[in-house]
Amino acid sequence: MTESALGTTLVIANAHVVTMDGDRSEYSDGYVVISGNKIVDVGSGKAPAYPNAHVIDGSGCLITPGLVNTHHHLYQWITRGLAADSTLFEWLTTLYPVWAGIDADAVHVAATGGLTWLAKTGCTTTTDHHYVVPRDAGDVFEAEITAAAQVGLRFHPCRGSMDLGQSSGGLPPDHVVEKLDDILTGTQSVIDRWHDPNTGSMLQIAVAPCSPFSVTESLLRESATLARENGVRMHTHLAETLDEERFCRELFGCTPVEYMERVGWVGPDVWYAHAVHLDDAGIETMARTGTAAAHCPTSNARLGAGIARAADLVNGGVTVGLGVDGAASNEACSLIEESRHALLFARAKGGPQTMTVRKALELGTIGGARVLGRDSEIGSIEVGKLADLAVWKLDTVAHAGITDPVAALVLGSTPPLKLLLVNGRIVVADGRVTTVDEDVVASDVARAHRDLLGKA
Ligand code: ZN
Numbered sequence: 001m002t003e004s005a006l007g008t009t010l011v012i013a014n015a016h017v018v019t020m021d022g023d024r025s026e027y028s029d030g031y032v033v034i035s036g037n038k039i040v041d042v043g044s045g046k047a048p049a050y051p052n053a054h055v056i057d058g059s060g061c062l063i064t065p066g067l068v069n070t071h072h073h074l075y076q077w078i079t080r081g082l083a084a085d086s087t088l089f090e091w092l093t094t095l096y097p098v099w100a101g102i103d104a105d106a107v108h109v110a111a112t113g114g115l116t117w118l119a120k121t122g123c124t125t126t127t128d129h130h131y132v133v134p135r136d137a138g139d140v141f142e143a144e145i146t147a148a149a150q151v152g153l154r155f156h157p158c159r160g161s162m163d164l165g166q167s168s169g170g171l172p173p174d175h176v177v178e179k180l181d182d183i184l185t186g187t188q189s190v191i192d193r194w195h196d197p198n199t200g201s202m203l204q205i206a207v208a209p210c211s212p213f214s215v216t217e218s219l220l221r222e223s224a225t226l227a228r229e230n231g232v233r234m235h236t237h238l239a240e241t242l243d244e245e246r247f248c249r250e251l252f253g254c255t256p257v258e259y260m261e262r263v264g265w266v267g268p269d270v271w272y273a274h275a276v277h278l279d280d281a282g283i284e285t286m287a288r289t290g291t292a293a294a295h296c297p298t299s300n301a302r303l304g305a306g307i308a309r310a311a312d313l314v315n316g317g318v319t320v321g322l323g324v325d326g327a328a329s330n331e332a333c334s335l336i337e338e339s340r341h342a343l344l345f346a347r348a349k350g351g352p353q354t355m356t357v358r359k360a361l362e363l364g365t366i367g368g369a370r371v372l373g374r375d376s377e378i379g380s381i382e383v384g385k386l387a388d389l390a391v392w393k394l395d396t397v398a399h400a401g402i403t404d405p406v407a408a409l410v411l412g413s414t415p416p417l418k419l420l421l422v423n424g425r426i427v428v429a430d431g432r433v434t435t436v437d438e439d440v441v442a443s444d445v446a447r448a449h450r451d452l453l454g455k456a
Contacts, residue, residue: 066124068368072321131160
């Protein structure tokens with residue numbers, strides 16, 4: 001099966017369909033019909049006959065909306081496995097000198113690797129938070145944007161930044177931070193060049209200073225103004241560690257969320273990565289202002305940072321999506337594993353009733369779409385929505401015989417994909433990514449990893 005097999009109409013029949021629509025409809029023997037880049041029919045039983053349609057037998061498969069990844073650092077795909085047993089601050093100080101050596105070519109290779117793996121594990125839309133922008137490195141944003149177009153994922157790159165170097169009391173070394181004016185000019189130019197606000201957009205930019213301990217208050221305030229003038233979303237790391245909590249209390253005399261509210265960084269156009277160490281007031285502020293969270297359970301556990309109060313956030317009315325976070329703190333970077341880990345950690349912390357398997361899948365699909373403001377277009381399988389969906393093969397030895405297909409997907413190991421469609425285009429077929437040569441991607445990544453470590 002190749003991309004050209006798509007034709008004008010594609011029918012996937014005889015599958016279990018989880019729609020994530022408003023009623024959370026499921027069809028145990030269902031079908032989905034796609035025409036061009038849109039879903040045109042979904043239902044139960046025998047699929048209606050469509051003239052000249054290409055029909056795929058989905059027996060033994062589960063169809064879900066494509067997964068939506070709300071936090072990532074794709075460049076880290078070539079810096080995996082370093083500082084494997086360190087705290088976040090030790091890990092950052094080990095990795096900053098390595099990251100300082102990246103350039104556009106390295107970012108392109110890393111992004112291609114990370115995006116290829118996301119596709120292979122069911123993700124159709126991803127963000128990327130890129131905040132290392134060394135001088136003379138070439139255009140790192142163009143590098144990752146061309147990689148996303150090539151692999152074929154819907155992409156929300158966040159123009160990240162740092163302007164608080166070590167000599168000014170920040171964490172990053174001075175040579176990886178930028179000047180405030182350069183950041184604002186650079187961010188505006190990324191928006192002007194790439195941001196597509198239209199329905200069906202494959203590319204939207206967000207504005208994303210790195211975190212309270214690596215950026216100045218002026219950068220936060222001015223980048224919020226810039227984002228809102230341009231009608232783009234705002235993203236940053238927040239409340240990831242207790243060290244950050246202490247840093248904010250010492251410097252600003254308040255919690256990280258209170259600091260964010262003070263500098264204009266709350267609202268329905270804002271989402272925070274992590275949001276681990278929140279008090280009740282912080283959760284209430286996020287809910288009241290519509291500020292969303294990218295819950296990254298694997299990365300938080302890998303770095304021993306703590307675990308977000310995911311169930312409290314959801315029950316408190318906060319919009320929550322899932323994120324793999326960067327590959328240097330989550331070597332797996334499979335979004336479906338984030339659903340499993342969100343459920344496991346929530347239950348380990350709050351008991352067996354804390355999160356259902358369907359809620360865990362919801363966070364990774366329609367939840368993520370809400371975080372990115374795209375829930376009218378993606379995140380569920382409904383007539384008129386964009387054709388972003390994953391067809392998981394549950395009839396192999398790993399999953400065959402598990403009673404509930406959603407439990408098989410969320411609690412079992414990551415299943416192979418029969419098909420992944422992004423905007424109606426086939427990106428994965430029979431477990432292989434069709435848009436790039438996976439073996440070439442793997443050897444390019446290994447070489448870029450060696451070269452980067454050699455430089456450092
Ligand atoms: Zn991160």
